[in-house]
Amino acid sequence: MNASIPKQDEKDISIEEKLRALYELQSVVSEIDKIKTLRGELPLEVQDLEDEIAGLKTRLTNLEDEIKNLDTAINNKKIAIKDSQALIEKYTEQQNNVRNNREFDSLSKEIEFQTLEIELSEKRIKEFSTEMAEKKETIETSKTLLKEREEDLERKKNELNEITEETKIEEEKLKAKAEKIESFIEPRLLTAFKRIRKNARNGLSVVTIQRDACGGCFNKIPPQRQMDIANHKKIIVCEYCGRILVDKDINKVAAE
Numbered sequence: 001m002n003a004s005i006p007k008q009d010e011k012d013i014s015i016e017e018k019l020r021a022l023y024e025l026q027s028v029v030s031e032i033d034k035i036k037t038l039r040g041e042l043p044l045e046v047q048d049l050e051d052e053i054a055g056l057k058t059r060l061t062n063l064e065d066e067i068k069n070l071d072t073a074i075n076n077k078k079i080a081i082k083d084s085q086a087l088i089e090k091y092t093e094q095q096n097n098v099r100n101n102r103e104f105d106s107l108s109k110e111i112e113f114q115t116l117e118i119e120l121s122e123k124r125i126k127e128f129s130t131e132m133a134e135k136k137e138t139i140e141t142s143k144t145l146l147k148e149r150e151e152d153l154e155r156k157k158n159e160l161n162e163i164t165e166e167t168k169i170e171e172e173k174l175k176a177k178a179e180k181i182e183s184f185i186e187p188r189l190l191t192a193f194k195r196i197r198k199n200a201r202n203g204l205s206v207v208t209i210q211r212d213a214c215g216g217c218f219n220k221i222p223p224q225r226q227m228d229i230a231n232h233k234k235i236i237v238c239e240y241c242g243r244i245l246v247d248k249d250i251n252k253v254a255a256e
């Protein structure tokens with residue numbers, strides 16, 4: 001499409017010329033949309049995989065820290081057991097030298113207490129060991145999943161890069177063309193164009209009349225309104241969807 005875009009001041013640009021510029025801009029950005037469609041969901045899939053991989057790595061780091069803490073807790077309990085055993089030996093030896101039953105009973109209670117402490121520490125060691133084993137198993141599962149996701153990411157990135165490389169030059173040319181056209185459209189009109197395009201499902205801000213209906217929402221357009229559109233004297237929008245309406249002659253003029 002090689003429309004002749006006027007290079008006058010904004011005040012000298014006619015409504016018809018503005019409509020031609022808007023129509024050509026729509027044609028160009030629609031071509032860019034087609035290129036993006038070729039990429040499909042790949043950019044989103046790549047982003048999702050990157051987020052999942054980051055989450056898995058954080059999870060692995062947290063699990064490894066938790067295992068270190070459990071290992072430290074187990075070692076502390078083992079030390080506590082040794083300390084209790086040493087105290088039991090000490091109190092047992094002291095019982096051989098007591099002077100009365102009161103001292104003997106007191107030492108017996110201390111021995112009993114340390115014995116309970118050993119049992120509690122052994123119980124905690126078993127609990128910590130079980131928890132550690134579960135976390136190690138989770139780590140192995142997470143590492144396997146991480147490797148799979150990294151392979152998926154590499155594959156998706158390669159696919160995306162291939163498509164991007166194939167369309168990069170064409171897309172850059174279209175973007176440059178769109179920017180050039182935008183420079184001839186007054187800011188207020190360009191803002192309206194972009195707002196309509198953002199809200200439209202198919203990205204169409206400017207549509208032609210097709211079978212007496214809006215080319216965007218397909219609602220019927222009265223004959224008199226069609227004549228006003230064909231006169232190119234004012235910018236008319238669809239009363240149903242808000243898209244800018246042009247007639248098919250705009251297409252012919254823009255193609256000249």
